[in-house]
Amino acid sequence: MARIAAVTIVLATCQLAAAAGPIPLKPSQAHPAVQVATEIEIDGVVIAKAHLPALKGAERETAVRKMPLTVRGALNYDERQLVRPGAGETPRSIRHYRQASATLRIDGEQIGRALAPEHQTIVAETREGDGVLFCPNGPLRREELDLITVIGDTLRLDGLLPAEPVAERAQWAVPSDVMGPLLGVQGVSDCSVRGQVVEANPRYAKLEWAGTVTGAIEGSAADFEIRAVGLFDRGREMLTQVNWAVRENRRPGPATPGFEGIIKTRFALSPIALSEPLSDQHVKQIEVVPMDESMVLELREPGLGIAARHDRQWYVAARDRGSVTLRRAVGPVVVADATIRRLPTGRSSAAPTLAAFESEVRAAAGERFGTVARAEEWATDNGSRCLALVVQGVVESVPVEQRYFLVLHPGGEQTSVAVTAAQDVADRLADHDRDLIDGLTVFQPQSSTPAPPVRSASRPVRRR
Template sequence: MPRPRFPLGATLLVVLGTVAGANADSRAPTYSLHTRLAPGTVDRVQTKVEVGGDLTVVEDSKVKRLKMSVVANLGYHERFLLASAGADGPLRSIRHYDQASAAIKIEDGGFQPVLSENRRLIGAQVDGAEAGLFSPRGPLTREELDLIDVQGSSLMLGRLLPDGPVAVGATWKHSEAVLAALLRLDEVGKADVQSTLASVKDGAALIEMSGKAEGAVNGVSTEIELKAKYQFHLKAGRITWLGLLIKENRSIGHVGTGLDVVARLQTTITPGAEAEQLSDTAIAGLPISPTPELMQLVHRSPDGKWEFAYDRRWFITAESADGLALRMVDRGELVAQCNVAAVGKAEPGKLVSLESFQKDIQRALGKNFGQFVKAAQRSNEAGYRVFRVEAQGEVEQLPILWIYHLVGHVDGRRVSFAFTMEGELFDRFALSDDEMVGALRFLDSEMAGQSPAAARQTPTATSQSASNPLR
């Protein structure tokens, strides 16, 4: 069974707000809880996450509950690059992580994802309800992204605050649109989360937050209940501490396990820090906005002999020594699935013909095969020979389109890709197969022992451009 995917971002919560009304005594003093944040400001951020509960999976047509726990520690400096004054305007920062690790236990097993050394520089951005992380130095792995893409992003904490002055006892609600970005959900359909100014003492405002939110992620529903406190430093004009207690109940989905968990998160922020790794000299020439290539993820085969980059809409659902299975989810709908596998090495100079490849496909499809639509052979920019074959057929009277690729190295190494989708979804699938197959790179022997990130720094390892329970 592949590792169940359990996102830190699925269980940790911070929310945005707009003033819903001040219900405090109008004669009481009011306080302006407005973030004062200028580009170039550097913070020190430390976050600890503890999660416990159950994962739910389907085995042999039955739902099974698996005990799990997570302890994660994240530490980084964050330099703000763009801070919009509007409630929904863009935000942008760049971070350097000196600590990013987790210990994940599932039943009697477990693993410990880490962020590789040459992916410690991370760009963060928020634009409306969309939020994302990327590395200016190259694509992340899914495990690396899941490790650091937690809810309660420090970049967005200022939007927890009310729009105008409030008195002790005043309350304000938080918008569904921004909740979706901070919860790392595709959408929030219903929420009653609100904050209350509980007290002001010794130059600090203590705010309490509570409520429920219902939403969806990757096409499945989730319910979240939270209680939280956060502290606003009046002189600094910044939130400096956040504590969250969250309960989440998430359904089993196309690409992830179900969740029935309780999470605790504590974040401490120290404004006015310094970080040489984020100086003008250190980040000069690096992209501070994500490119399509940087927003891709990368997967390395277990034996370290090949890797490929892929769109974030693809999720790894199973992996073995021989290959892996992925599913594409777009706007909550399952669009396609893909199987990737290393094929037996051919004798150099004696690779199979396109016709033989088509015969193998027809045999594999058996009675489901209808007809071939296209068949082509080419050499790609990496110098590999690529077969691409489209076939139509039916499975249980449902029209199906299969797209097969066979990629061969001149030395005889080969990797196959098999994409499957309902015929009516082909337009949404578009050229996803060509993008994934085009990003495949066979790794030289001296690179096979390196991490994916390390190998990607070597030009011959990749071109332009696993299932992890953290995200």
């Protein structure tokens, strides 16, 4: 395994003298809040496979493209621990972001990312071994979620420390339930990360961590080689600096690309008094425990004039000038593809019937049209009328279920949604396509500036 160059950390002290006896590294719970400054550097390649329909069947060769990626970003926020790890409840904190931005350059194209001002309040928690971030003021976009999800998440940073005092150069194991959330890994299968005190004096202790982690990210196998250094302030009883250098090797997954490269994050932490956004009064006014509506994401396609709210198992898989395709994946399983298309304004404004909609779909499909399993219509939560047709048939020798939707918006606009799922996983799709359509709205399309290409370029920054 390739070695990672040692990370250096500048200590604002003279050379550390050896400390006698075991060194206590238990973090204090007396600090009301901390101010966090984070720098992000990513250098590597994104490994993207050609988009194929969500069908199971014979293995097919897919073109693989490797695209150079660099990311430079900064996250600055104040954080208050609401429930600390180890308290017997779900660890949770609230953050107020003062800055969250990054510049990505992928395959020669530069893309900017920033957290919207209305999303400056973020709640972080660890649920079932996975880190979760959400905004109680409204749904995040996938790009925003990727931006603020980074290696070394501060909610679990203290988990790097040993539970008992340790002697200088003595090592301790960092458990997998700490490393998983810190790396954004679900289902850690192997963890061999160990920490040690390399130098100490009465004021500070310099720490190092090294090892490997193997697990999965969004259904894709991933390996990590970790090197990190930190500074523990013995007077304040807290980590004040942690620098990470992580070599990641992630294979392409069912809905997201792979990544090979090095991710560096540098954290500087200092204790502060509670700021107004983190005050008791403010916390009481917001929902800090995630509800279903706070966990959804928002898709917004300015060039198409389409917006949709969806759960976190839908990912953008492809874009063209007239449509956007989402892929639903649960773990390693591809469940369905959903292509959303804004229909031309010249279509008939007369309210179509289900029978007329079926005739139109049948004519477009021709011999590929199968057997109608269900036809229905309903009014969406946004006041639109939706016509739905579920057809079962065979595509490329694979039994499939195709779901066709025509959404008639209150302003007369029309949107079509075509969903394809293999029949043997259609039960896992359930009504999640209907939920997607219930959150579908339209707006005036912007100028013809194309949307950024779908390469999940911000994904190596992390996503949850």
